[in-house]
Amino acid sequence: MATVSATSVLRRLSGTTTLTSALAAFEAAWVLIGLRHEWAYPAIGWLPVVAIAALAAYACGKVSRRRDLAAATRRFWRSLAVACAVLTVAEISNMYDALHGPEPTQYISPLTLGLLVVVVIVMIWSMLRLPVWQRSRGDWTRFGLDAGVLLITYGGLLWRLWLHTGGQWTAQNAAMLAVCALAIVAVIALVKVTFAGTGELDRKALHILAAGVALAAATGALSPVFADRPYLTTSFLAGPVSGLATVIAAARQRRAAGEPAADPRMGQRFSILPYVAIAAMTALLLAGEIDDGPEQLTIAASVAAITALVVVRQISALRDNARLLTTVAANLSKLREYQAELDHQINHDALTGIANRERFAEQVTDRLAEGGPFHVAMLDLDDFKVINDRMGHGAGDALLRTVSRRLHESLRPQDAVARQGGDEFTLLLCGLDDEAAARLLREVLDRVQEPLALHGRDLEPQVSIGVTAARAGDTPEELLRRADVAMYAAKNTGGGRCTWFDPIMDQLADADAQLAADLRQALTRDELFLLYQPIVELPHGRLAGVEALVRWRHPEHGLVSPAVFIPLAERNGYIVELGRWILREAVRQTAEWEQTYGANAPEKVSVNISARQLREPGFPAEVAELLRSSGIDPYRLVAEVTETAVLGTGEALDAVRDLHALGLRIALDDFGTGQSSLSLLVDCPVKVLKVDKSFVDGVTGTSAQAVIVNGLIGITEGLRIEAVAEGVETADQAFRLHKMGYRLAQGFHFARPMPASDIDLLLSLPTGIPASGKVDNLH
Numbered sequence: 001m002a003t004v005s006a007t008s009v010l011r012r013l014s015g016t017t018t019l020t021s022a023l024a025a026f027e028a029a030w031v032l033i034g035l036r037h038e039w040a041y042p043a044i045g046w047l048p049v050v051a052i053a054a055l056a057a058y059a060c061g062k063v064s065r066r067r068d069l070a071a072a073t074r075r076f077w078r079s080l081a082v083a084c085a086v087l088t089v090a091e092i093s094n095m096y097d098a099l100h101g102p103e104p105t106q107y108i109s110p111l112t113l114g115l116l117v118v119v120v121i122v123m124i125w126s127m128l129r130l131p132v133w134q135r136s137r138g139d140w141t142r143f144g145l146d147a148g149v150l151l152i153t154y155g156g157l158l159w160r161l162w163l164h165t166g167g168q169w170t171a172q173n174a175a176m177l178a179v180c181a182l183a184i185v186a187v188i189a190l191v192k193v194t195f196a197g198t199g200e201l202d203r204k205a206l207h208i209l210a211a212g213v214a215l216a217a218a219t220g221a222l223s224p225v226f227a228d229r230p231y232l233t234t235s236f237l238a239g240p241v242s243g244l245a246t247v248i249a250a251a252r253q254r255r256a257a258g259e260p261a262a263d264p265r266m267g268q269r270f271s272i273l274p275y276v277a278i279a280a281m282t283a284l285l286l287a288g289e290i291d292d293g294p295e296q297l298t299i300a301a302s303v304a305a306i307t308a309l310v311v312v313r314q315i316s317a318l319r320d321n322a323r324l325l326t327t328v329a330a331n332l333s334k335l336r337e338y339q340a341e342l343d344h345q346i347n348h349d350a351l352t353g354i355a356n357r358e359r360f361a362e363q364v365t366d367r368l369a370e371g372g373p374f375h376v377a378m379l380d381l382d383d384f385k386v387i388n389d390r391m392g393h394g395a396g397d398a399l400l401r402t403v404s405r406r407l408h409e410s411l412r413p414q415d416a417v418a419r420q421g422g423d424e425f426t427l428l429l430c431g432l433d434d435e436a437a438a439r440l441l442r443e444v445l446d447r448v449q450e451p452l453a454l455h456g457r458d459l460e461p462q463v464s465i466g467v468t469a470a471r472a473g474d475t476p477e478e479l480l481r482r483a484d485v486a487m488y489a490a491k492n493t494g495g496g497r498c499t500w501f502d503p504i505m506d507q508l509a510d511a512d513a514q515l516a517a518d519l520r521q522a523l524t525r526d527e528l529f530l531l532y533q534p535i536v537e538l539p540h541g542r543l544a545g546v547e548a549l550v551r552w553r554h555p556e557h558g559l560v561s562p563a564v565f566i567p568l569a570e571r572n573g574y575i576v577e578l579g580r581w582i583l584r585e586a587v588r589q590t591a592e593w594e595q596t597y598g599a600n601a602p603e604k605v606s607v608n609i610s611a612r613q614l615r616e617p618g619f620p621a622e623v624a625e626l627l628r629s630s631g632i633d634p635y636r637l638v639a640e641v642t643e644t645a646v647l648g649t650g651e652a653l654d655a656v657r658d659l660h661a662l663g664l665r666i667a668l669d670d671f672g673t674g675q676s677s678l679s680l681l682v683d684c685p686v687k688v689l690k691v692d693k694s695f696v697d698g699v700t701g702t703s704a705q706a707v708i709v710n711g712l713i714g715i716t717e718g719l720r721i722e723a724v725a726e727g728v729e730t731a732d733q734a735f736r737l738h739k740m741g742y743r744l745a746q747g748f749h750f751a752r753p754m755p756a757s758d759i760d761l762l763l764s765l766p767t768g769i770p771a772s773g774k775v776d777n778l779h
Contacts, residue, residue, distance in 0.1 A: 020055045020247040023048040024240035034232045035225075042104045042231040046095040049235055052243035053091050057084035059250035066254065072130060073201045077253065079126030083119045084246060087239075090115035094235055104230040123213070130201065202256040205249040212245020349419040351397060352404035360418035360426050364476040367430065375437045377427040377467040378483035379407070379448075382495035384423035386644050387459070395455045396423075403448055403461065410444045426480065427467075434469060434500075441465055441498045449496065464490035468501035485509055492567075516572050518554065519565055523581055527553050530585050531753035534762065535606070535724060535746045538738040543762055545604035545638070547746065548586040549753045550578070570610065579613045584626060589756050590637065591630045597763050606638040606667060606688075609659075611645035611652060620658035627662065634663030638688060642669050646684050653684060660685040667724075671712075681719055689716050693727025693747075699736050713741040 027048045030039075039045065060081035064074045093112040098105055216238040226232045347359040355363070367374050381387075381403065388396040400423065407417045407425060416428040427444070429437050444465070451460045466486025468479060482501040490499035522528050532546035552560045569575040586607045593601035613619055627634050639659050646653045660666050667688035668680070681689070691712055698705030709725070716723040725737045728747030737745060 016055055016059050017247050017251050020052055020059075020244050023052050023055075024244045027052075027236055027240045031232060031236050034229065038229075039231045043095070043099055045232070045236055046091070046098070049239040049243075050088060050091045050095065052240050052247075053084055053088040056243040056246040056250075057081050057088060059247045060084055063250045063253050069253075070201075073253075076126050076130055076201060077250065079122055079129075080246065083122040083126070084243070086115055086122065087119045087243075090119060091235065091239055094233075098230075098233065106226065106230055106233050202253045205252040205256070208245050208249040208252060212242045212249070215245075216242035349404075352401050352419050354404050354408060355416060355418035357418060357420045357426070360416065360420070360428065361476045363416050363418075363428055364479060367428065368470065368474060368476070373431060373433060374470050375427075375429040375432065375434075375467055376470065376479040376483050377429065377441060377465055377498075378420075378480065378487040379425040379427065379444075379463050379465045380487055380491065381423040382462040382464055382491065383644070391455055391457065398454060399452075399459070399461060402452060402454075403463075406448050406450070407444065410447045411440075420480075426483070437467065437469070438498070438500075441467060445496075445498055462496040464488075464495045465498040466490055466501060467498060512568065515560075515565070516568055516574070519552070519569060519578075520574060522552055522554075523577075525555075527555065528578075528581065529553070530582065530589070530756070532589075532605075532756060532759050533746055533753040534751045534759070535604070535744055536750050538734060538743050538745055541750060543602065544744055545606065546602050546759060547606040547640070547753075548582065548589075548608075550582050551753075570612065573612065575610045575612050576616055579608075579610050580622070583607055583609075583623070587626050587630045587632060587637065591632045592756075593759075593763070594632055594636070596760075600763060602636070602759070602763075604636055604638045604665065606640050608640045608669065609645075611642070614641065614645055614652040614655040620655055620662065623659060623664070624662055635665065638665045638667050640667040640669040640688075640690070643671060643680055646680065656684055670726075681715070681721065686719075686721055688722045688724060690724045690726050696725050696727050696733060696737070696747075699725075699740075700730075700732050709737070710740050717741065 027045065030045045030048075033039075034045070058081075060077045063069070064078035064081055066074065069077075090112055093115060094108060097107050097109045097112055101107075219234045219237040219241070222234055222237070226234060347355060347362075349356045364376065381399070384396065384399075387399060400419070404417065404419060404425065407427065411417055411427065411429075414430045416430075418426045418428075420426050427441075429440060432440065445463065448463050449461055451458055453459070464487055466483045466489065468482035468486060470479060485505050486499045486501040489505055490497050493499070529551055531549045531551055533549060534543055535545040535547060536542060537544045550562065550566075552562075552565055554560050566575070569578050586605055590602075590605045593605075627637070639656070641652075641656060646656050656666055665687040666685050667690055668684065668686045669690045670692045671689055680686075689712065691709060695705045695709050695712075699709050700706070713723055715721075722744060723742055725733075725742050725745040726747065728734050728737065728745045728749045730749055733747075734745060734749055
């Protein structure tokens with residue numbers, strides 16, 4: 001086991017550490033032998049000193065280039081590398097000072113002293129720039145007191161040593177003493193930094209550095225010993241000791257890179273340096289008084305004893321304080337976990353656990369600062385509200401969690417996903433060109449739209465994605481805006497697809513916004529009007545009712561298709577006000593027909609009610625007041641709603657039931673085009689079922705549409721619901737529908753939507769719509 005352990009230790013040593021250790025060992029042997037033997041070639045003793053300083057600079061520089069270290073840590077080691085590089089030059093200058101004359105000397109030139117001062121100042125500055133330590137005036141005060149105590153102690157020890165050696169002290173020794181004193185200050189800074197902690201800066205590495213610098217500074221006390229040996233110098237000890245310590249500390253820092261840093265607040269709470277200094281001075285005092293008689297020795301011993309008691313008492317108090325601070329630090333560590341959890345909650349979505357919009361904006365900002373290609377995509381679930389209303393909010397939440405998980409699984413580690421709110425998600429795709437981003441988004445689309453079982457039902461989610469590439473000068477807001485525009489373009493073309501942003505979309509969006517503004521003014525400008533399309537009885541074509549249809553005559557664009565302005569009104573919320581006007585106008589016209597034609601007035605007047613109107617608070621009460629003020633028979637009014645508007649058991653279905661309770665008949669429009677559910681015919685008080693044109697188109701053949709149309713008439717008869725076939729365009733379709741059992745129909749084969757005045761003409765005709773069943777032009 002010992003062999004294995006030794007081998008493991010050797011393997012952990014880098015080549016730089018091994019070489020530095022060998023050179024330091026050689027230098028130690030050189031000095032020891034030099035104490036008994038005069039070296040003829042002192043230059044040999046200088047070469048390892050220079051080499052060790054250079055190796056220390058290399059080791060520190062290598063650590064400073066580690067990208068896995070914090071910026072402050074890399075800066076510290078970079079400063080040490082500079083200090084060691086300057087030290088290398090200083091050692092070369094010192095070697096020149098010692099060897100350029102005919103005889104070896106311990107002379108130190110002003111240049112060498114200046115370089116050594118630079119070395120120590122750079123070290124002190126690099127440590128004082130580290131974070132955590134030096135935060136208050138009290139810290140600086142204590143640092144100055146510790147430095148003063150050590151300097152006095154160090155000076156006293158050297159003074160005693162000078163007296164012991166007979167006062168052999170030179171100007172060069174004094175200059176070197178100043179450098180060593182400055183090095184002592186560096187030791188204090190190192191120790192303070194070690195106790196305070198500096199994040200990723202390894203504490204053991206700091207211990208090694210502190211010990212090395214302290215030993216190097218202490219070698220200055222040996223200057224008198226080398227005074228009569230010019231071929232030796234304290235640099236032979238100070239240089240290898242400090243250099244080897246630096247190399248070992250750098251190796252320790254490299255091994256500790258990436259490891260979690262120890263909590264600096266759990267370390268030692270006070271500095272022992274002042275007490276070591278007091279002990280040294282006490283020992284010096286006792287040593288000096290031994291030969292001066294028993295009285296002086298007794299006084300000195302008493303002073304030492306009192307000092308020792310004060311020191312012990314102070315250390316005891318500080319230890320109690322340290323234990324108290326440790327307890328406080330432990331409590332703070334609970335608090336830190338809570339803060340971390342709070343930070344997570346601030347930056348992440350509570351429902352899905354992925355990043356929220358604020359965190360996503362930060363990520364996009366960082367990517368913009370770093371540069372390089374990336375894309376932002378906006379993803380939205382199609383018909384998510386239908387799922388919420390039909391299956392409940394619990395199912396909607398489960399779907400959002402599933403989508404977020406699938407998005408996370410589809411992306412690469414360097415990408416990001418966030419929930420913007422509701423059913424909107426954002427994606428950040430990094431480092432891809434347009435073609436690669438398009439491939440990844442196709443994979444995302446396929447993955448998200450995979451079928452899933454949700455609360456016992458099979459569901460195939462459909463999503464729309466808008467994507468844009470980052471450009472110079474972009475902001476997070478602009479990128480999200482473009483992605484959002486592209487996403488809505490994907491929705492408007494049917495959804496379930498990915499659409500890239502095109503600058504023309506902004507122009508279309510501007511035109512859309514202008515048209516929306518014009519639509520809000522259309523009512524006050526009398527640009528909106530109603531047409532009425534007849535609903536006829538089969539086979540004779542008698543007028544059975546009408547459907548009110550809104551039209552817009554724009555002053556510049558002429559007639560604007562309802563397929564354009566109705567979705568626009570639904571998107572911007574104006575559909576509520578527009579629907580209110582349509583309902584009032586239709587009720588007014590119904591009342592006029594009742595007063596004019598009495599029992600011969602249209603039996604039913606159908607009005608389309610939007611999903612937004614049904615969800616509007618107080619809508620049924622508004623209809624009740626309109627009926628009361630107009631005086632019409634509520635049974636004449638038919639409220640046409642789409643199946644997607646009333647799916648589920650939400651407020652929309654409640655509103656429909658309230659309308660039925662007022663006496664209105666409820667018609668289910670466009671049946672079969674959405675997520676049809678026959679249970680809706682039971683849950684909703686439906687009296688009229690309108691079969692969509694897409695099914696009627698195939699009624700003359702043997703297609704699946706014909707089978708569906710034939711099956712629906714049986715269902716409506718069984719439930720005692722009127723069936724109206726929409727979009728009848730040919731006599732053959734009308735014939736086949738009548739043969740299947742349909743008795744009501746509407747479409748261009750019978751009549752196009754017409755003004756109320758034309759309906760008046762039909763009502764005035766003895767037989768209603770002509771026997772041919774077709775009205776082309778009544779005028």
